[in-house]
Amino acid sequence: MSKKVVIYTSNTCTYCDLAKEYFNANSISYEEKNTSDPVFRKELLALGVRSVPTIFVDEEYMVGFDEGSFEELYNK
Numbered sequence: 655m656s657k658k659v660v661i662y663t664s665n666t667c668t669y670c671d672l673a674k675e676y677f678n679a680n681s682i683s684y685e686e687k688n689t690s691d692p693v694f695r696k697e698l699l700a701l702g703v704r705s706v707p708t709i710f711v712d713e714e715y716m717v718g719f720d721e722g723s724f725e726e727l728y729n730k
Contacts, residue, residue, distance in 0.1 A: 657728060659684040660710040662698045670707040673719040682728070 659677065661684055663670035677684045687694040689706060698708060705717050711727050 656683070657711050659728070660687060661685070662687050662689055662694060662703075662706050662708040664689050664706045667706045669719045673707050673709060673724070676719075676721060676724070 659682055661670065661673055661677075663674075663686055665688065674684070674686070676682075687697065689695040689698060698704075698706075701708075701715075703715075703717060707719050708715055708717050709719065709724065709727075711724075711730075714727060714730070716723055716727055
């Protein structure tokens, strides 16, 4: 079963770029929501989160990015 991955990003976020590079290198499909778009910024703030990257895997999420934490979340 395929998992839905959504990443909230910003234009100046280095860790966002690292996460997207990791997803691409590992053939992980994802949807990017850049918070420079007010709609996506509001979505993120409604969750009480103010940091990017925020990465959703199905209904669970993590703030920030490191490969080990992401793999743990993705492989649940």
